[in-house]
Amino acid sequence: MASVRSDENIELMTYSEVVDVSGYVGNFKVKIRKNPRYVDEDKCTGCGVCQEKCPFKADNEFDAGMGQRKAIYTPFPQAVPNVPVIDRDVCAYFLKGKCQACEKFCEANAIDFEQTEKFVEVDVGSIIITTGFDSFDPSVIAPYGYGRYDNVYSGLQFERMSNASGPTDGKLQLKDGSQPKSVAILHCVGSRDINYHEYCSRVCCMYSLKFSHIIGEKIPDAEIYQLYIDLRCFGKGYEEFYNRIQEEGVNFVRGRAAEVTDLAETADEEGKLIVLCEDTLIGRQRRIPVDMVVLSTGLEPRADAGETAKMFSLSRSADGFFLEKHPKLDPVATMTDGVFIAGCCQGPKDIPDTVAQASAAAARVLSMISKGKVEIEAAISVVDEEICSGCKTCLDLCPYGAITFDEEKSVAFINEALCKGCGTCVAACPSGAIIGKHFTTEQILAQIEGVLV
Amino acid sequence: MNFEPKIVGFFCNWCSYAGADLAGTSRKKYAPNVRIIRVMCSGRVNESLILKAFAAGADGVLVCGCHPGDCHYLKGNLSARRRVAGLKPLLEAVGIGNDRLRLEWISASEGPKVPETVKSFTSEIKQLGPSPLNGRHNGS
Ligand code: FES
Numbered sequence: 001m002a003s004v005r006s007d008e009n010i011e012l013m014t015y016s017e018v019v020d021v022s023g024y025v026g027n028f029k030v031k032i033r034k035n036p037r038y039v040d041e042d043k044c045t046g047c048g049v050c051q052e053k054c055p056f057k058a059d060n061e062f063d064a065g066m067g068q069r070k071a072i073y074t075p076f077p078q079a080v081p082n083v084p085v086i087d088r089d090v091c092a093y094f095l096k097g098k099c100q101a102c103e104k105f106c107e108a109n110a111i112d113f114e115q116t117e118k119f120v121e122v123d124v125g126s127i128i129i130t131t132g133f134d135s136f137d138p139s140v141i142a143p144y145g146y147g148r149y150d151n152v153y154s155g156l157q158f159e160r161m162s163n164a165s166g167p168t169d170g171k172l173q174l175k176d177g178s179q180p181k182s183v184a185i186l187h188c189v190g191s192r193d194i195n196y197h198e199y200c201s202r203v204c205c206m207y208s209l210k211f212s213h214i215i216g217e218k219i220p221d222a223e224i225y226q227l228y229i230d231l232r233c234f235g236k237g238y239e240e241f242y243n244r245i246q247e248e249g250v251n252f253v254r255g256r257a258a259e260v261t262d263l264a265e266t267a268d269e270e271g272k273l274i275v276l277c278e279d280t281l282i283g284r285q286r287r288i289p290v291d292m293v294v295l296s297t298g299l300e301p302r303a304d305a306g307e308t309a310k311m312f313s314l315s316r317s318a319d320g321f322f323l324e325k326h327p328k329l330d331p332v333a334t335m336t337d338g339v340f341i342a343g344c345c346q347g348p349k350d351i352p353d354t355v356a357q358a359s360a361a362a363a364r365v366l367s368m369i370s371k372g373k374v375e376i377e378a379a380i381s382v383v384d385e386e387i388c389s390g391c392k393t394c395l396d397l398c399p400y401g402a403i404t405f406d407e408e409k410s411v412a413f414i415n416e417a418l419c420k421g422c423g424t425c426v427a428a429c430p431s432g433a434i435i436g437k438h439f440t441t442e443q444i445l446a447q448i449e450g451v452l453v
Numbered sequence: 454m455n456f457e458p459k460i461v462g463f464f465c466n467w468c469s470y471a472g473a474d475l476a477g478t479s480r481k482k483y484a485p486n487v488r489i490i491r492v493m494c495s496g497r498v499n500e501s502l503i504l505k506a507f508a509a510g511a512d513g514v515l516v517c518g519c520h521p522g523d524c525h526y527l528k529g530n531l532s533a534r535r536r537v538a539g540l541k542p543l544l545e546a547v548g549i550g551n552d553r554l555r556l557e558w559i560s561a562s563e564g565p566k567v568p569e570t571v572k573s574f575t576s577e578i579k580q581l582g583p584s585p586l587n588g589r590h591n592g593s
Contacts, residue, residue: 400526427502
């Protein structure tokens with residue numbers, strides 16, 4: 001990220017949103033809203049005093065709600081740029097008009113409560129969409145007790161807890177601060193389940209294995225259980241990693257967990273969370289008492305994927321992720337020329353696959369730039385001026401405003417660069433004066449004749 | 454004689470044609486009765502193409518486009534919807550019958566919907582019998 005920011009050919013716009021896109025390949029106009037962060041990016045030195053002095057707190061989104069952050073904050077330590085933002089919903093100045101502690105302590109005078117949102121418009125030739133994914137919210141699967149039991153964590157929460165800069169400074173601990181002696185990791189939470197997402201999220205098996213390795217490192221005598229349907233260790237070196245985890249003494253139980261409960265039936269279940277499952281390898285129901293449960297939550301399309309798809313005229317596949325042009329032959333392009341997709345917005349994938357797809361998208365864009373010219377659709381429409389009666393029927397129909405009226409000649413005129421060749425005007429022209437190249441009326445009629453013999 | 458209807462399908466390049474492609478790549482079978490003609494958008498289909506298909510001996514015409522709001526060209530499918538709706542009373546009046554013309558929205562991801570639609574429309578046309586304009590089957 002830092003090297004992207006320092007590259008002179010890249011303008012990084014953080015805390016900004018695309019609000020409108022128009023134009024076509026080679027000639028897009030993109031309108032971007034720059035949200036006010038209430039801190040002057042040019043003046044701020046990133047010293048962090050404001051965050052120390054700010055008296056107001058909120059749940060830390062980056063730590064999956066486990067820790068706290070201030071009302072003025074940088075989302076995470078390595079954030080680029082290292083400039084904080086003020087959360088209007090928490091900041092006392094915005095709520096009640098007083099405090100301004102950050103302003104008082106800021107030596108650089110960077111705090112600016114008067115900032116407003118700004119709109120910028122940029123001309124671009126192509127667009128790469130990499131909007132990523134949302135993490136599945138496990139609280140909708142009520143039997144797993146996420147949100148109900150203190151010691152049921154989502155995958156992301158466990159990841160933050162095990163991180164040295166996380167809310168517990170890397171200490172694995174239960175809600176009461178004690179160390180867990182046994183942990184169950186439940187696979188496929190929200191994935192491979194027709195009630196939630198039918199697809200496999202592709203990353204959970206491997207991060208679950210990584211979790212057990214981390215637990216083994218931090219708490220060597222912990223009992224670790226992995227409850228899986230299948231282990232999909234498909235990538236380079238993944239199977240080897242699985243073998244290594246098996247050697248580390250993790251208990252692998254084949255069977256999707258049915259329920260997590262705190263209703264003890266025996267004395268040694270007392271005070272524990274009990275994971276109920278069917279172990280399909282021994283063909284028996286099991287009750288596994290543990291201190292901590294980690295849910296390997298899956299990946300899902302971002303909540304706003306529908307709006308994004310509309311804005312960039314993308315299609316979405318049945319699972320809600322953006323649809324590539326061709327599943328095998330063109331997995332980075334989309335149906336809209338000049339718009340490419342990479343990463344989890346196209347479907348769940350791990351880091352190597354994301355990097356590969358992103359590089360491919362970048363290469364496609366670069367090859368267009370180095371050519372300097374784009375080939376536009378050959379299948380466009382033209383008006384036969386001899387036949388056009390000047391009725392103007394086509395004018396309103398064109399979705400792209402490609403048709404104008406030549407008052408002098410009293411005929412319609414189609415702009416070749418704007419026309420995308422949908423043929424709506426061809427079909428509507430009462431005098432048959434518009435020719436849809438590659439799909440002329442004669443061609444289609446001949447096809448009709450042909451298919452009916 | 455077993456009646457095998459001939460149906461002309463106008464499929465939009467971006468959704469239904471891609472959906473049919475997907476049905477193909479996922480090895481789904483469907484009845485050979487629908488013969489697909491690719492158009493860039495269902496908005497390209499007008500009354501004259503549909504009538505021509507009937508005149509040339511089609512027993513049914515299936516127009517498939519993107520779901521409303523999903524048209525690759527924003528609103529071509531709305532034109533198609535208007536035209537199909539306007540043409541149906543005419544088909545009824547001239548004795549062809551409005552059931553022989555059907556409009557369906559199939560998106561590129563709805564591979565399974567293509568065989569389903571083809572199957573249900575084919576069996577519907579089978580029930581209706583040959584088109585009155587179709588000389589091949591009624592011996593005239
Ligand atoms: S592009 Fe499919 S109906 Fe218009």
